[in-house]
Amino acid sequence: MIATMEPTQSARTGKSATAAASLEGICKNYGEVRALRNVNFAVRAGEVVALLGPNGAGKTTAVKLLLGLMQPNSGKVRVLGGDPTNPENRTRTGAMLQIGRVPETLRVREHIDLFSSYYSNPLPLKEVLASAGLEKFVDRKFGDLSGGQRQRVLFALAICGDPDLLLLDEPTVGLDVEARRALWDEIRNLVERGKTVLLTTHYLEEADALADRIAVINQGAIIAEGTPAEIKKQTSGKRIRCVTNLGTASLREISGVTEVREDREAVEIHAIEAEPVVRELLARDPGLSGLEITSAGLEEAFLALTQDNGRNGNHVTSSSN
Numbered sequence: 322m323i324a325t326m327e328p329t330q331s332a333r334t335g336k337s338a339t340a341a342a343s344l345e346g347i348c349k350n351y352g353e354v355r356a357l358r359n360v361n362f363a364v365r366a367g368e369v370v371a372l373l374g375p376n377g378a379g380k381t382t383a384v385k386l387l388l389g390l391m392q393p394n395s396g397k398v399r400v401l402g403g404d405p406t407n408p409e410n411r412t413r414t415g416a417m418l419q420i421g422r423v424p425e426t427l428r429v430r431e432h433i434d435l436f437s438s439y440y441s442n443p444l445p446l447k448e449v450l451a452s453a454g455l456e457k458f459v460d461r462k463f464g465d466l467s468g469g470q471r472q473r474v475l476f477a478l479a480i481c482g483d484p485d486l487l488l489l490d491e492p493t494v495g496l497d498v499e500a501r502r503a504l505w506d507e508i509r510n511l512v513e514r515g516k517t518v519l520l521t522t523h524y525l526e527e528a529d530a531l532a533d534r535i536a537v538i539n540q541g542a543i544i545a546e547g548t549p550a551e552i553k554k555q556t557s558g559k560r561i562r563c564v565t566n567l568g569t570a571s572l573r574e575i576s577g578v579t580e581v582r583e584d585r586e587a588v589e590i591h592a593i594e595a596e597p598v599v600r601e602l603l604a605r606d607p608g609l610s611g612l613e614i615t616s617a618g619l620e621e622a623f624l625a626l627t628q629d630n631g632r633n634g635n636h637v638t639s640s641s642n
């Protein structure tokens with residue numbers, strides 16, 4: 322069930338050991354824009370998977386396909402072993418959309434009561450309020466809540482039906498540090514209770530904190546997939562700063578260099594490992610000076626990973642579908 326102005330119809334709920342979701346060979350275009358290009362991606366029952374990517378990567382599109390809100394141009398979407406539009410699956414799926422909308426004049430309690438009524442075994446109101454940190458706002462109108470508080474209401478609506486599968490599209494956007502951590506704890510609790518969670522995020526830190534597996538998406542394609550440790554290994558690296566007469570083109574040719582950026586009189590080079598690159602730099606430019614080596618931050622390294630992949634844009638080309 323999704324928090325929108327017009328919630329979808331309710332149906333029977335049920336539990337199944339096979340709660341999972343997958344995109345198989347999915348292509349989705351919006352006119353000229355190739356939002357998803359041959360995406361293969363699966364969330365196994367009981368795990369938390371993070372779809373990590375920058376703006377416009379295709380995360381919300383993937384979530385909407387899994388919710389059956391739109392159809393792919395090609396490929397197969399499967400949710401809980403069936404079609405996402407199957408009414409039973411809908412009531413076993415809870416979702417929080419990025420731009421979730423609910424009527425502004427209804428109070429928090431009324432929203433939760435209304436959404437809970439769509440399910441046969443909803444969670445008690447008290448539990449939902451506690452999970453979403455909304456106890457103090459139960460009688461407040463949605464329209465009178467702050468952005469972060471509204472976000473918590475949308476989370477409450479996603480979980481109130483006690484769904485098996487939760488699709489959370491950037492659930493922590495707009496939350497302050499404390500509320501973000503509290504939501505992370507709630508997501509962990511849900512997983513401990515056997516739920517399956519797919520969440521999207523811009524932040525490697527968030528994916529790292531929550532996910533069993535991370536799929537990095539950029540310009541509509543999955544560019545890396547693995548456990549947080551595996552992804553961090555791929556994305557972490559070193560930042561080498563120096564003053565050199567070598568041009569950026571020749572620096573990019575050095576094996577292991579992932580990114581080169583001119584920064585005032587110096588260059589900043591990102592590399593998976595510093596030592597071989599530094600050896601090569603000194604061999605090519607004995608006059609090199611001002612050498613500094615630091616660890617690239619996680620977010621920065623993630624940017625390097627996605628930047629390189631994103632140079633060509635995601636517009637439909639003549640060879641695409």
Ligand SMILES: Nc1ncnc2c1ncn2[C@@H]1O[C@H](COP(=O)(O)OP(=O)(O)OP(=O)(O)O)[C@@H](O)[C@H]1O
Nearest residue numbers: 351354356374375376377378379380381382383419
């Ligand atoms: N209805 C639409 N019509 C045309 N283009 C669209 C539509 N919805 C999304 N797009 C485009 O498809 C691409 C993927 O969008 P999507 O919303 O899935 O990205 P996202 O990863 O969720 O981004 P963000 O982090 O900003 O939420 C973008 O280039 C976007 O502009």
Ligand SMILES: [Mg+2]
Nearest residue numbers: 380381382419
């Ligand atoms: Mg989005």
